[in-house]
Amino acid sequence: MKKDTLQKRTKIANDIMYYIYTHIDTHIDIEELSFDLQISKFHMHRIFKEAFGKNIYESIKSIRLQKAANLLLTNRYSTISNIANSCGYSSQSSFIKAFKQRFEMSPKQWKNYGYKEYSNKILQQSQRALQSTADFSKLTPNIVKMPTQDSFYIRNKGYNVNVKETWQKLQTLILNNNLKEYKQIALLHDNPTITPLNECQYIACIVPKNKNDVKSDRLPSFKIEEGVYAKFDLKGKHGDMLKFIHWVYHEWLVKSEYETTTKPSFVVYNKNNFLSEDNEFDISFYVSIKF
Numbered sequence: 429m430k431k432d433t434l435q436k437r438t439k440i441a442n443d444i445m446y447y448i449y450t451h452i453d454t455h456i457d458i459e460e461l462s463f464d465l466q467i468s469k470f471h472m473h474r475i476f477k478e479a480f481g482k483n484i485y486e487s488i489k490s491i492r493l494q495k496a497a498n499l500l501l502t503n504r505y506s507t508i509s510n511i512a513n514s515c516g517y518s519s520q521s522s523f524i525k526a527f528k529q530r531f532e533m534s535p536k537q538w539k540n541y542g543y544k545e546y547s548n549k550i551l552q553q554s555q556r557a558l559q560s561t562a563d564f565s566k567l568t569p570n571i572v573k574m575p576t577q578d579s580f581y582i583r584n585k586g587y588n589v590n591v592k593e594t595w596q597k598l599q600t601l602i603l604n605n606n607l608k609e610y611k612q613i614a615l616l617h618d619n620p621t622i623t624p625l626n627e628c629q630y631i632a633c634i635v636p637k638n639k640n641d642v643k644s645d646r647l648p649s650f651k652i653e654e655g656v657y658a659k660f661d662l663k664g665k666h667g668d669m670l671k672f673i674h675w676v677y678h679e680w681l682v683k684s685e686y687e688t689t690t691k692p693s694f695v696v697y698n699k700n701n702f703l704s705e706d707n708e709f710d711i712s713f714y715v716s717i718k719f
Contacts, residue, residue, distance in 0.1 A: 435646060440465060441479035442583055442648045444472065445487070445629070449617050450653075452491055453514050453690055458484065480585070490627075491618075492516050493530045495690050496523065498619045500539045501677055503687040508535045514690065544678070547621045551674055554588075554625065556667025564675045569658035574714065577652040579613060579633035580642055587620045587628040587670075594632045595702040601644055602634060609637035612697040615652065619693075621674045653691055657714040658684075663699075666707045676715055691716035 447461060462469045476484050496515040503511065512523035512535075527535050533542045551557055580601075584594040595612075602610065615631035633652070636642055658680075662672060673693075681688060693715045701709035 437475050438479065439648050440467065440472070440475050444476050444484065445480065445583070446650055448484070448488055448491055449629075449692070452488075452495055453516055455516065455518075456488055488516075489526065490530075493527060494618055494623050496527065496535070497531065497538060497543065497622050498677070499688065499690070500535055501543050501622065502681040504539075504682065505687065508539070511535070543622065547674065547678065550621060550624060551670065554667065554670050556665075557670040557674075558667075560665070560667040560671045562664055562668040562671060564662075564672055564679075567660055567662070567680075569660045569680075571717070572657055572659045572714075574654055574657055576654045577611075577613070577635045578639045578649065579615075579635045579652055580639075580644070580647040580649050581615070581631050581633040582647065584630045584632060585626075585628075587616075587618075587625045587630050591630055591632065592702045594630075595700060598632055598634055599703060601642070601647065605642055605644070607634070607636055607641055611635040612700055613652065614695040614697070616673075616693045616695070619673070619677060620670060621677055652694060655689070655691055655716050656718065658686065658717050660713045660715075661711075662713060663710045664708065666701045666709070669701070669709065669711075672713070676713070681715070681717075686717040686719055689716045689718055 443465060444461065448456060458469060458472075462472050465472060473484055476487075480487060482490075492515045496511055496517075499506065499511045499514065500508070508524070509520045512520050515523075517523035524535055527538070531538060531546060538546075582594050582597055584591050598612070611634070613633040613635055615633060617629040617631060618627070620628050634642075635652070639649070660676070664672070693713065696712045696714070697709065698712070699708060699710035701707050
């Protein structure tokens with residue numbers, strides 16, 4: 429396959445996935461998406477499946493349910509019907525049926541702490557997280573309003589050791605472009621405490637002070653959404669991160685009386701454990717909230 433064709437197909441696949449994640453609370457019109465991308469539906473479906481291993485409809489269903497499971501976990505004041513609607517379901521009955529098929533329990537059972545057993549099984553997929561002795565109980569966030577941020581990114585399937593290779597590619601781009609002022613950001617489209625780690629969409633991003641400083645036609649770009657976030661500052665080792673995310677969603681959010689939204693959480697690295705020799709990080713973690 430020619431290089432320009434591969435790059436074009438990769439961009440189309442990424443554009444489709446980005447559209448799904450940012451429109452998951454609405455009816456996703458495949459015809460309209462096909463028109464916007466100026467390719468046939470058949471070609472669009474084929475490119476997507478080659479890139480992600482599942483078809484567009486399967487991905488939409490999976491992402492809707494993951495987002496709903498997350499909101500059921502944190503939004504204690506929202507009804508099941510409210511959550512179904514916010515994740516793009518037109519009827520509560522179809523949502524309940526799909527949820528039971530995916531998580532082997534009803535939304536009500538999940539909301540009433542059924543998620544804990546499911547989530548703990550995912551945590552056990554990471555030996556480093558299980559070995560972590562970090563204590564987050566005294567952490568308190570600052571509530572901040574974040575602006576829109578223009579980023580360049582590489583999508584990585586899986587929240588595991590292969591993330592390091594993705595960051596190394598971005599680091600190569602940083603060095604090739606002699607970038608001096610930029611931020612390294614990880615966008616967590618999926619909550620790794622309720623989505624199997626090998627299925628998580630992890631987005632490694634750089635946000636240059638001046639986006640015109642990045643000279644590359646290989647990296648797609650998108651805007652990280654503005655919004656109100658709870659910002660946690662944290663230092664630790666690689667295994668602490670998954671345990672920390674687990675704490676944010678299972679402990680802090682549930683007790684805080686805040687609710688989260690369908691916007692993804694993101695991490696701003698002051699020190700990136702995937703690029704540091706000692707595997708240590710210094711980060712700010714942002715989780716979207718409303719009251």
